[in-house]
Amino acid sequence: MIGFSLSDEQKQLQADAHAFAVEVMRPVSRHYDLTGEWAVPVYQKAWEAGYLQSLVPKAYGGPGKSQLDEAIVCEELAWGCAGLYTSIMANGLAITPILIAGSDQQKKTWLSKLVEAPLFAAFSLSEPNAGSDAGGMTCRAEKKGDVYVINGTKCYCTNGGYADFYTLFCSTDPSRGARGSSALIVPRSTPGLTVGKALDKMGQRASNQIELHFENAEVPVANLLGKEGMGFIIAMKTLDQTRAAVAAGGVGVARAAYEIALDYAKTRIQFGSPIIMNQGVSFMLADMAVKIEASRLLTYQAAWMTDHQIKNSKQSAISKTFATDTAMEVATDAVQILGGNGYSREFLVEKFMRDAKLLQIYEGTNQIQRLVIAKEIQQGN
C-alpha cells in the first residue's frame, strides 16, 4: 500500500517547522551569512522546539522523531537558512552512531545531555588525507589498559568548535584498513584535544567546520561504540540513515530559490508583460518544479526505508545526489531568472546558490554517492 499524504501529526510538525523558519531563521539568515557568527539565540529556540535533539528516542527523554519526521523538518529549516539548518541537522548526524551501536548506558549518558540543555555534538570522520577515502583514516587510537590514547588530526568537523562531545572515527589497527577502524565518544574536555580554527567558507557561513588535533588524548575504553574494528561499518550505516536529511536540505534550498524566482517572474515586466510569459523562463520554472517534487519523493522514500529498517544505501545515495544537485541547479537558475538582481545581495537567491554548493560536497560528495549507487546496482540491489 502506498500513501502520499502526511499524517495530521506530520502536517503539524511541518507547519511548526515552517513557522520556525519564517519567524526565527529567515529574519537573521543574512546577518549570520555575512558575519559567520555562531547563532546562539536561534539554537536556543531550536532546542526549545525539539529540533536539536529530535532523534533522541523517547526512552532517553527525547522527542523520538523518525527519519521521515526529520526530513520533513529539515526541508523547512533549510528553506529558512541552509547554514543554520546544517548546525541543527548535524546534531542528528553526530548521535546516529550512538543510536546504531551505543549500549544502553552510553545512550543514557550521552543522548540525555542533548535533552537537558541546548548542546551540540559533532561527527568526526574526515581527515586531511582521508576525505572520500574514509577507510584510509590515519588518526590512531591505541588501547592501553582501560583507555584509548588518540593521536592525529581530523578536519571539516561540522559543529566541532561548539560541540560538547564528538563521535570520532579512528584507526585502532592500521594493518586492517577500513576493518581496523573504531568509533569512540570523545568529550570536548578531554586533555590533549585541541580545536583548530574554523573554515572560512563561500556559503553556509552560519555553520561551523573545524579541525580537531589529538595529542595523546585519552578516553575510557567504555567510550568505544560497538566493537573494535566496527568503526567504518558504523560510519557507513550512519551515512545511509542521515543522507535523507541532507537531501531534505536540498529540497528546502531548492524550494526557497524556486519560490523567489516564481514570484519575480510573475511580477517583473519586460517588453510589456511578465517575464514568465516567455517560454524560456516558464520552462525553467517548470523544470524546477519537476525536480523539487521528485527530490522530495526520493527523500521521503530513503527516510521511510530507514524507519522501516530496510537497507537503503542505494536509495539514500540517490536521494542525496538528486536533491542536492537539484538545489544547485535550481538556485543557479533562480539567479539567472532574477538577472542582475539575482546576483546582488538585495535578494537571497545568490546566498542559496552559495549554500547549495556545500550540499553537493558534505556527507559524501555527489561523486562518492554515484560510486555507492554504482556498487549497489552492480550487486543487483
Ligand code: COS
Ligand atoms: N553498510 C554496511 N556496511 C558497509 C556499507 C554500508 N552502507 N558500506 C560499506 N560497508 C562495508 C563493506 O561491506 C565492507 O565490508 P567487508 O570488510 O566485510 O567487505 C567494508 O564496509 C568496506 O567497504 P568498501 O570496500 O565498499 O569500502 P571502500 O573503502 O571502497 O569505500 C566508500 C567505500 C567510498 C563508499 C566510503 O569510503 C565512503 O562512503 N566515503 C565517503 C565518506 C563520506 O561520506 N565522507 C563525508 C564525511 S561526513 S561530513
